[in-house]
Each structure stands twice: as structure tokens, then as C-alpha cells.
Amino acid sequence: MTAAEFEALVTMQDGRCAICKCELPLDIDHDHDTDEVRGLLCRDCNRGIKLLGDTVEGIRVALDYLLAPPGSGLSPRPGRGRKAGASESPGR
Ligand SMILES: [Zn+2]
Numbered sequence: 001m002t003a004a005e006f007e008a009l010v011t012m013q014d015g016r017c018a019i020c021k022c023e024l025p026l027d028i029d030h031d032h033d034t035d036e037v038r039g040l041l042c043r044d045c046n047r048g049i050k051l052l053g054d055t056v057e058g059i060r061v062a063l064d065y066l067l068a069p070p071g072s073g074l075s076p077r078p079g080r081g082r083k084a085g086a087s088e089s090p091g092r
Contacts, residue, residue, distance in 0.1 A: 001028065001037050009040055017042040019049075 001009075006028070016023055018039040026040035032054060041049075052058040 005037075009037075013040050017045050019045040 010026070013026075015026075017026060018029075018041055020042060022042050024042040024044075027043060027046045029038045029041045029046050029049075030036060031038060049059065052062050
């Protein structure tokens with residue numbers, strides 16, 4: 001990637017991370033198999049996709065999990081998800 005291409009990409013992305021749109025310092029994200037540049041990401045988003053396997057399939061599995069979580073319908077985690085003033089009976 002040339003300096004001119006980098007600047008064109010920054011302009012194309014309006015100086016923001018391609019995923020979360022933050023304006024933190026951006027890293028050049030690339031496909032680790034082909035070395036092709038994919039875009040500019042903040043460090044957190046770049047790390048996030050790497051942790052999910054850096055593949056469409058890995059991210060699809062995570063998306064499927066979020067769309068249909070296996071724990072859906074269970075009680076909230078203790079100390080979380082309660083409305084202010086609501087009381088909780090132990091029930092255990
Ligand atoms: Zn980001």
C-alpha cells in the first residue's frame with residue numbers, strides 16, 4: 001500500500017474505523033492469507049475480528065450466537081439486568 005493509497009483510504013473512511021466509526025488511531029487491516037489490505041480499523045476492532053478467527057465463518061458463528069443465544073429466557077445474571085428499585089426473590 002502506497003502512502004497515496006493510505007491517504008485515499010483514510011479519506012474514503014472519513015478518518016474513522018470501518019467497523020465502530022471511532023476516530024482513534026487506525027491500523028491497516030489485511031487478510032492474513034493473501035496480505036490484501038481490507039481497510040482501516042481501530043485497535044479494538046482489529047483485535048476483535050482476530051479473536052473471532054479473522055474469518056467470515058468465525059464472525060458468522062458469533063453472529064448466530066447473538067441472534068439465538070442458548071441461554072435466552074433464563075434469569076439475568078445476578079446483580080445485572082434488574083431495574084432500579086425492583087426486588088428479587090432468591091427462588092433458590
Ligand atoms: Zn473500531
